[in-house]
Amino acid sequence: MSIADLVEREFAKFEQAERFYCNYALAIGFSIRRSRLRRSEGGVVMERQWVCSKEGSRSKKWTNRDDMFRTPRKETRENCHATFAMKYCPKRDAYIVTKVVTEHSH
Ligand SMILES: [Zn+2]
Numbered sequence: 001m002s003i004a005d006l007v008e009r010e011f012a013k014f015e016q017a018e019r020f021y022c023n024y025a026l027a028i029g030f031s032i033r034r035s036r037l038r039r040s041e042g043g044v045v046m047e048r049q050w051v052c053s054k055e056g057s058r059s060k061k062w063t064n065r066d067d068m069f070r071t072p073r074k075e076t077r078e079n080c081h082a083t084f085a086m087k088y089c090p091k092r093d094a095y096i097v098t099k100v101v102t103e104h105s106h
Contacts, residue, residue, distance in 0.1 A: 010094040052082035
């Protein structure tokens with residue numbers, strides 16, 4: 001089974017999905033970061049998204065500092081778009097996987 005087949009699958013709790021994606025990432029050999037999080041006014045997690053740790057690029061404030069005296073670390077983010085997203089469905093009282101991108105840019 002490919003992880004892409006998980007789209008529209010339900011998880012009772014988003015923590016289960018996170019553990020699942022975390023294990024998957026571990027097996028493939030990349031690390032994930034928590035990305036989008038949206039909560040309802042009542043504090044219920046409505047949307048959750050995880051991305052590859054190499055998604056996006058480093059904020060400029062870290063590379064253009066005048067007071068930089070150490071050699072900047074090697075750029076580790078490679079604009080990777082691998083992602084795993086889900087949203088809460090009140091009708092089913094479950095979290096539905098909405099988006100899975102398995103391709104990595106690195
Ligand atoms: Zn990646």
